Amino acid sequence: MPMILSLTLNGRPRTDLVSDNLLLVEYLRDVAGLTGTKRGCDGGECGACTVLIDGAPQHACLTLASRCGGRHVETIEGIGSPGRLSRLQRAFHEKLGAQCGFCTPGMIMAAEALLRRNPDPNEAEIREALSGNLCRCTGYVKIIESVQAAAGDAT
């Protein structure tokens, strides 16, 4: 059944007609055209679809778009802008935290939520915060170093 969805997407209010069974990841990619949020598995396994809803990391692939009314959804497109990378994006870029890059948007969103909550996390806290995000390329070490570098940048 279609319903009217009004939410804030990356700081901008918008309204769309969506069906009840539309997943947030489909809404973001197919309706809003924001393809930075990735779909890497068939439900909840990989973390590539991680976005922030009211500041908390959530799986866009397990969230119904119709449940996001009135909420603030942030995707990788809302972090930094072309030519002006955020501190996490810069750190992933410089410390080689991204290889194929498929997990990177989810990693950065999960790390962004962590750094907002805890600007100076230790390694165990970084590992815990990213423990739902899988990466097939980096072996994770460079990702953790990237988050550490970003945290260091801020202080």
Add this chain to the structure above:
Amino acid sequence: MSLLPSFELIRAASLAEVVAARRSHADCRLLAGGTDLIANLRHGLGSPATLVDITGLPGMQEIAIEPAGLRIGAGVALSRLVDDPLIRRQAPVLAEAAAAVAGPTHRASATLGGNLCLDTRCVFYNQSEWWRHSNDFCLKHRGTVCHVAPTGNRCHAAYSGDTAPALLVLGAQAELGGGGGKRWIALDELFREDGAAHLALGADEVLLSVRLPIAAGLTAGYEKARLRRAIDFPLAGVAVSLRRDGDALAELRIALTGTNSRPLLVSGCETLIGHPLDADALQQIGKLVQKQVAPMRTTIAPAHYRRRVAAALASRLAARLFSAPTPA
């Protein structure tokens, strides 16, 4: 093409609305955090015409001390259980078990009620539609044969929720609500040893909250064995609660998950009361567990491993708790 089957979402604001929705819509499922249900629907495990969002029911989000104990609404998110000061003080084992569920992103939306009512799991069931189709499905959904025990006529899918054993060793009760009103049962009575119908909920009933008696001097802990240190369901999970009186054990409860189609409160622990928890007693615990668990070939780890790891976790955890300082 949509990733999910088509359905109507109803947001219920009262128990009466849930009951009415379920009466007027035949094929109806309850939706809480959705971290289990949505993943299963994406795998084609059911195509309900209606989902009823129950997270807005009154009291669902409450954590409160009441005369009868600590009451926790079924809609409380697991991430909140991990951090809530009241839970950490009154029932730290619940915070510990909640923290062991999936990953942090799941826990932000996963609820306690959804964790308790989690569907049972099996390597032949938690697969994509085409995978199961090529196997002619199975008894639990759309098929006629159980691939785990083909000569039997029941499903052995494993109950795999992490918080149930923690609540069971604390003597939790469950509040159910439906068309006939509300009732309290022992949490243990919510479950049945049947992988295809493991919940003893009436057709129109919802789990509203759980209540824990405030027990002084009890120490409790939870440990699970899993393939990876994060994200994975328990191959076996064990909660133990005990009270020590001088050198002797004054109270002992052990509950398991991941080994049967229901969470299991181990029986026979009373024989150990009044004695020190020495090597013999620890061996006895291992034996009680090994005898009562019934893991089947429902995970990629072999069943005998899960049986032995359950026993080992139980006796190790009991030993650790027995030698830990008594809580205030």
